[in-house]
Amino acid sequence: MSDQIIGTTAADIADSVRDLRDRGVLVAGSPLPPVRELATSLGVNRNTAVAAYRQLAQAGIVLSRGRAGTVITGHESVAQEGYASDTVLRDVGTGNPDPRLIPDPSRALATVAGRPVLYGEPVIDPGLDEWARDWIAQDLDPLDFRITVTSGAVDAVERLLAQALMRDDAVALEDPCFLASIHTVRLGGYRAIPVPVDEEGMTVEGLRAALDAGIRAVICTPRAQNPTGASLTPARAAALRAVLAEHPYVLIIEDDHFSLLAQRPYETLIGPDHRRFALVRSVSKFLGPDMCLAVAATDATTHERLAMRLSPGTTWVSHLLQRLTLTQLTDRSVVAEIEAARDHYASRNAAFAARLGAHGIVCAPTEGLSLWIELPKPARLVAERLMRRGWLARTGDDFALDDRADPSHHLRLTVHDLSDDDTATLVADLVAATR
Incomplete structure (x- = not known):
């Protein structure tokens, strides 16, 4: 197959694979040559082939299966969260959350409109920034962190991985795992390393094995893990932090999606000296899935890299949505x-x-x-x-x-x-x- 793929740049190689797929030469499940083999056959640098595969993965054209190789994706349906369509059952x-328990935003909506926000202004509403810092500081103090606002938790995780990883990099995921995390890792072209989950959360042995496998990031749900509902216990969190202490540059992403609905206290994998981390808290479970907003508290380096992907006028989160979120979360009712x-x-x-x-x-x-x-x-x-x-x-x-x-x-x-x-x-x- 590698003799039919042409190109000397990543874009040309990706276009060639796309063209072969469109002409039916490559079909769903067709394997692509390993990166090294493709680079050799085309006479290009290995990084060029890696970049081409990354472009294809981000476009959803190919899927990385780790050691099983890279294949052309199909159009078959994949498991998704939410209601099933076309069923009488x-x-x-x-x-889903209960729609009857999602606060009505009508009253708050009438108060959030104000001066228009223009290109070049700060991407985070000052009021939400201050509120979020106080909220996060209750759990991350005394860690030095910065606040970023994204279009929900899934958007945050995708951006966090993209700024830290390359195609084929290994990511530790809970097993069983949240569906959106599975899709994000696969579409990004990363290798998912499973870490078993028991009633206390991620297992220490599983995380240690994932670190031995060379992971560069770990995604963990500290409370109400989806699908098992498990929450980290103080003892388990301490044991996991001890393991991660020897790997301070592995990016820890904590998806605390249940935050304000949780009855159990927050426990963390993020140790006091860990260098790369992100605590992500979305509002979708308690303000509704249509409120596509999440707060990410990160280390300074990660914050700077995320800021490059959240520039004014292009990919910022609507200030109207930010103000609406703040208005609701500061309303006692x-x-x-x-x-x-x-x-x-x-x-x-x-x-x-x-x-x-x-x-x-x-x-x-x-x-x-x-x-x-x-x-x-x-x-x-x-x-x-x-x-x-x-x-x-x-x-x-x-x-x-x-x-x-x-x-x-x-x-x-x-x-x-x-x-x-x-x-x-x-x-x-x-x-x-x-x-």
């Missing part, structure tokens, strides 16, 4: 609504888990918008039986980093918005489906 695998939502999610999930436990189905007491339910049978079999009873569930297979992993024995169910009658019906149907 009751969807209990959405991972909105804060009270968020606290009520926190209690609601916790109580509804706990009640459902208790019902399952009474029938011998294991569901650990964790946090988050969903429950991670352990099954005595393969999850796909149980999900198929639930479909015949009118339910659409999401299996743990979607969250596995390794497509060749053994079939999952877990379901991730979002049940906090079910009525008492629907809850009783789902529990009965789930018990029947596991027999």
Whole structure:
């Protein structure tokens, strides 16, 4: 195949691969030659071939599978968060917050319009910057950090990886893993190194093995890990920090997505002397997914690199959105609504888990918008039986980093918005489906 790819620059090589795909010479699943082989056949520097593959990966044309090589991507559907389309089944695998518990922004909207913001002005609204510093300082003090605002947590993670990594660099991901993190790493052309998650969060042995594999970044969810709901315990966080202390330049990205809804205190992997870090907190879980805004607290070097990707007039986050966020989060009535939502999610999930436990189905007491339910049978079999009873569930297979992993024995169910009658019906149907 390498003899059909032409070009002497990264752009020319990428265009050649794109042209071969468009003409049907390369199809979904077609392997591309290793970087070194391609560089040799074209007589170019290896970095040129790397840059070409990076361009193709960022465009979604190729997918890096680590040691399995790089292949042309297909148009097959991939697992996504949210409601399933085109189904008459009751969807209990959405991972969504309850829309009834998202504060109404109507009153705040009337107050945020003001002087227009023009090109060249600061990209962060001064009021939000001050509020965010105070919020983050409660958990990162005495670390020296800078604040950046991005269009949500996924945008923050993508930018953080892009400013720190090259194609084929290794990234440690929790296994099972948040769907958006899987897609971000794959589309960026990075190699995902799985780190197992148990009831206390990332395992120490798994992180140590990932570091031995040469990771340059680690993405961790300190609270309400998606999909398992696990939160770091103080002991586990301390043990992980001890391991990372020997690798101060590995970029730590903490996605604290559940922040204001969490009942458990924040624990961190970021040690006092760690040099590259980012704590990311989005507002989507408590102000709604349409509020595409996240605050990223980073070290100074990372902040400077992120600033180059968030320039005035091009990729900044709307100041209207920033002001709306600040107005809501400083409104006592909105804060009270968020606290009520926190209690609601916790109580509804706990009640459902208790019902399952009474029938011998294991569901650990964790946090988050969903429950991670352990099954005595393969999850796909149980999900198929639930479909015949009118339910659409999401299996743990979607969250596995390794497509060749053994079939999952877990379901991730979002049940906090079910009525008492629907809850009783789902529990009965789930018990029947596991027999």
